[in-house]
Amino acid sequence: xxxxxxxxxxxxxxxxxxxxxxxxxxxxxxxxxxxxxxxxxxxxxxxxxxxxxxxxxxxxxxxxxxxxxxxxxxxxxxxxxxxxxxxxxxxxxxxxxxxxxxxxxxxxxxxxxxxxxxxxxxxxxxxxxxxxxxxxxxxxxxxxxxxxxxxxxxxxxxxxxxxxxxxxxxxxxxxxxxxxxxxxxxxxxxxxxxxxxxxxxxxxxxxxxxxxxxxxxxxxxxxxxxxxxxxxxxxxxxxxxxxxxxxxxxxxxxxxxxxxxxxxxxxxxxxxxxxxxxxxxxxxxxxxxxxxxxxxxxxxxxxxxxxxxxxxxxxxxxxxxxxxxxxxxxxxxxxxxxxxxxxxxxxxxx
Amino acid sequence: xxxxxxxxxxxxxxxxxxxxxxxxxxxxxxxxxxxxxxxxxxxxxxxxxxxxxxxxxxxxxxxxxxxxxxxxxxxxxxxxxxxxxxxx
Numbered sequence: 001x002x003x004x005x006x007x008x009x010x011x012x013x014x015x016x017x018x019x020x021x022x023x024x025x026x027x028x029x030x031x032x033x034x035x036x037x038x039x040x041x042x043x044x045x046x047x048x049x050x051x052x053x054x055x056x057x058x059x060x061x062x063x064x065x066x067x068x069x070x071x072x073x074x075x076x077x078x079x080x081x082x083x084x085x086x087x088x089x090x091x092x093x094x095x096x097x098x099x100x101x102x103x104x105x106x107x108x109x110x111x112x113x114x115x116x117x118x119x120x121x122x123x124x125x126x127x128x129x130x131x132x133x134x135x136x137x138x139x140x141x142x143x144x145x146x147x148x149x150x151x152x153x154x155x156x157x158x159x160x161x162x163x164x165x166x167x168x169x170x171x172x173x174x175x176x177x178x179x180x181x182x183x184x185x186x187x188x189x190x191x192x193x194x195x196x197x198x199x200x201x202x203x204x205x206x207x208x209x210x211x212x213x214x215x216x217x218x219x220x221x222x223x224x225x226x227x228x229x230x231x232x233x234x235x236x237x238x239x240x241x242x243x244x245x246x247x248x249x250x251x252x253x254x255x256x257x258x259x260x261x262x263x264x265x266x267x268x269x270x271x272x273x274x275x276x277x278x279x280x281x282x283x284x285x286x287x288x289x290x291x292x293x294x295x296x297x298x299x300x301x302x303x304x305x306x307x308x309x310x311x312x313x314x315x316x317x318x319x320x321x322x323x324x325x326x327x328x329x330x331x332x333x334x335x336x337x338x339x340x341x342x343x344x345x346x347x348x349x350x
Numbered sequence: 351x352x353x354x355x356x357x358x359x360x361x362x363x364x365x366x367x368x369x370x371x372x373x374x375x376x377x378x379x380x381x382x383x384x385x386x387x388x389x390x391x392x393x394x395x396x397x398x399x400x401x402x403x404x405x406x407x408x409x410x411x412x413x414x415x416x417x418x419x420x421x422x423x424x425x426x427x428x429x430x431x432x433x434x435x436x437x438x
Contacts, residue, residue: 009397013404083404308397 006086199309212241387430394423
């Protein structure tokens with residue numbers, strides 16, 4: 001936590017400049033027609049120059065692109081924390097914990113599959129509350145239980161310790177990963193209350209949308225796969241779309257679940273196109289991309305309603321993540337020889 | 351206090367030279383107006399300046415637009431100066 005005055009003006013000016021310099025949709029169309037090494041060369045001429053040059057001697061092809069993307073992502077989001085002070089710092093830091101979750105998940109998965117520490121290390125995105133020395137210590141441990149011990153003192157220790165017992169019984173990672181996700185989402189709305197108007201209300205609305213979309217995504221996946229898992233274990237509190245009992249009931253009936261989302265006043269209209277496609281084509285991936293796009297559009301809208309607030313920062317974070325995901329999808333897609341149309345389906349383009 | 355006591359006592363107050371509202375002249379009021387306007391301009395420039403420096407940090411070409419935007423609230427002080435000339 002930080003004290004002192006907040007500086008949303010400064011952060012906003014910088015973030016908006018960065019947001020504007022992200023790849024445009026036409027750039028993706030160009031990239032789709034390139035091979036991995038051409039993509040790397042293209043990236044070298046953009047803001048990824050430093051990362052590509054730094055990693056160019058050690059890696060090549062798709063790996064180079066991937067590591068450069070991860071490193072650039074961490075650099076950009078680390079900058080956000082450097083720039084901001086006071087209230088806006090708290091809000092950004094809270095949101096960037098999502099990379100703590102990602103890092104801890106990656107490490108736990110790495111331990112589970114006996115992956116060497118260097119390989120896990122390159123997949124980490126070093127931004128967030130868990131500092132570098134702790135991450136390095138985490139990389140060195142060989143047992144999941146020890147990893148959880150290293151995290152003692154952080155927010156994630158208690159839920160992980162609880163979930164570990166379940167992991168020992170079942171031997172699958174799902175309980176641990178769920179515990180992390182839930183801890184992250186449930187802390188997002190800490191001490192914000194339910195403001196009715198102004199930027200804070202929009203901020204809460206945005207986070208609720210994110211939680212709702214996460215719930216919807218989990219529910220649809222569960223419902224689609226027909227797996228015999230307890231939906232309550234996946235439920236994240238704080239959204240407005242589902243209550244826990246509604247979710248448990250709806251998971252068993254796919255059509256009703258889709259109807260429930262379509263009937264929602266807040267999201268129904270915004271997602272109507274995607275929902276129709278979901279009904280017709282049964283394509284869950286397309287729907288998830290539509291959710292991502294809807295969330296991004298939402299953040300953009302909020303940032304123009306309240307110019308000097310946290311919304312612009314969210315819009316940047318989401319847009320940057322989307323860019324990284326898109327470039328990675330293109331590079332990986334080209335590597336395995338997907339056609340241009342297939343790759344285009346994988347992209348989230350507004 | 352002096353106001354309530356009426357004009358008879360005002361002369362006394364003026365002669366004694368103490369800080370009362372009665373020796374708060376037009377010039378003094380104009381000066382106060384300029385001071386308050388300058389304070390307001392400073393407050394307005396705080397946010398704009400922070401944003402301008404942020405923009406310049408990302409893109410050097412923003413220096414001139416940033417500078418212009420930052421000093422725009424100075425017009426408040428210039429307008430307040432007009433009052434000084436009217437009064438004086």
